[in-house]
Amino acid sequence: LSLITAGVIVVMLVSWVLGDPVENLRTDWTACDTAAERRAGGRVVYVPWDGETETLPYLYPPFVLWLAVPLRLVGYHLSFAFSALLSFGALVVGASLVARSGPDSVGDRRTAVTVCVTSGAAITSTLIGQYSGLYALSIGAGTYFYGRGRQGWAGLALALLVMKPNLAVAIPVVLLWSRSWRALGGFVAGTAGLLALSIPYGLDRWEGFVANARQMADLQRQGFVPFDKMVTVQSSLQEVFGLDSSSLVLWSMWLVVVGAMGLGVLEVWRRDAVEASILRAFGVLALFVVAANVRVFFYDALVVAVGCLAVFSARGVLGGESTRRLVFASIGAIWVALWGGIWLPLNPLTGPLAGLLLVVVAVDARVARSQSSATDEAAGQVVELLAGDGLSAAA
Numbered sequence: 001l002s003l004i005t006a007g008v009i010v011v012m013l014v015s016w017v018l019g020d021p022v023e024n025l026r027t028d029w030t031a032c033d034t035a036a037e038r039r040a041g042g043r044v045v046y047v048p049w050d051g052e053t054e055t056l057p058y059l060y061p062p063f064v065l066w067l068a069v070p071l072r073l074v075g076y077h078l079s080f081a082f083s084a085l086l087s088f089g090a091l092v093v094g095a096s097l098v099a100r101s102g103p104d105s106v107g108d109r110r111t112a113v114t115v116c117v118t119s120g121a122a123i124t125s126t127l128i129g130q131y132s133g134l135y136a137l138s139i140g141a142g143t144y145f146y147g148r149g150r151q152g153w154a155g156l157a158l159a160l161l162v163m164k165p166n167l168a169v170a171i172p173v174v175l176l177w178s179r180s181w182r183a184l185g186g187f188v189a190g191t192a193g194l195l196a197l198s199i200p201y202g203l204d205r206w207e208g209f210v211a212n213a214r215q216m217a218d219l220q221r222q223g224f225v226p227f228d229k230m231v232t233v234q235s236s237l238q239e240v241f242g243l244d245s246s247s248l249v250l251w252s253m254w255l256v257v258v259g260a261m262g263l264g265v266l267e268v269w270r271r272d273a274v275e276a277s278i279l280r281a282f283g284v285l286a287l288f289v290v291a292a293n294v295r296v297f298f299y300d301a302l303v304v305a306v307g308c309l310a311v312f313s314a315r316g317v318l319g320g321e322s323t324r325r326l327v328f329a330s331i332g333a334i335w336v337a338l339w340g341g342i343w344l345p346l347n348p349l350t351g352p353l354a355g356l357l358l359v360v361v362a363v364d365a366r367v368a369r370s371q372s373s374a375t376d377e378a379a380g381q382v383v384e385l386l387a388g389d390g391l392s393a394a395a
Contacts, residue, residue: 029083029129031056032068046208062198062205083129090133094140102313124341125299132302147278155186231301231350264362277317283310291354330357
């Protein structure tokens with residue numbers, strides 16, 4: 001069903017693009033193309049965004065210019081193809097690595113990966129040339145390496161999220177909390193390496209990047225950034241309650257919800273919980289970095305799709321049948337919501353649904369830990385009792 005749905009929509013979109021390829025392909029990837037053009041011409045790459053003269057601003061850190069610069073070598077249409085195929089290829093690899101981290105049969109893995117890569121976020125992010133697939137690869141590779149005891153490599157893979165700094169904020173926190181020192185070291189080393197890649201372009205580029213980021217933050221507070229294209233809990237609260245972006249009530253509600261979600265993440269990232277299920281831990285983390293964020297658009301919800309894939313692959317550690325049914329229902333609802341790039345009213349559902357799935361999994365992990373502790377305590381009492389009887393008999 002997912003394959004058929006995605007296929008029909010892709011055919012419709014391709015038919016629309018072919019009506020006027022030059023104009024209809026002028027989507028998000030052109031921000032990177034423009035940055036490459038400015039770099040090649042010796043001009044300033046980061047300039048204040050003006051909607052009348054520029055379709056979209058370039059909001060990536062300076063080291064991402066290494067991906068943008070080659071676009072000037074291949075021309076307009078091939079630049080789009082490069083961006084789209086890079087993102088989709090990275091997604092396929094990332095989703096495959098997540099699936100391979102689970103115990104399922106090859107057939108189950110292929111089905112799960114197919115559902116993930118035919119989600120709405122996957123299709124829309126590919127067709128507009130966003131780099132979202134690289135974030136999916138980051139989560140996928142992190143899951144795969146961590147599960148095989150190569151935590152340093154897992155941290156290096158997670159550092160790729162620094163391309164979108166707001167997605168990477170939670171990573172060092174959970175790695176510290178779980179005492180994953182090698183992974184934390186890999187993340188720090190990977191981040192440092194990415195920052196070093198910006199040196200050839202000049203450290204002054206960072207001033208322009210920060211200035212552009214601040215401008216977008218200001219535009220969001222002023223309501224100029226379309227929150228109906230976002231997939232966070234905050235954007236959902238804003239739309240449901242009709243609140244202004246700078247409303248104290250909005251930020252207060254967001255803090256409460258995100259606080260609850262954060263506690264859920266910490267529960268699943270307890271050291272013993274991570275060892276019990278790497279997939280569950282990374283799945284919940286992927287859901288959190290999008291749903292709890294302030295500003296994430298529908299195409300980056302691709303990270304949520306990969307998170308759902310990880311949670312699905314970890315279903316063996318879930319408790320009762322009712323919990324599994326709720327988890328599967330949530331994943332199905334999220335798959336539908338991820339088509340918000342095609343039908344905007346679906347976007348407000350993604351953040352809350354991802355948060356619900358996160359909480360369900362975290363509560364299940366909490367219950368399992370409590371039951372395990374009770375069992376261990378009872379076993380300890382039995383041992384003490386038997387030991388006491390043995391001493392009495394010896395006496």
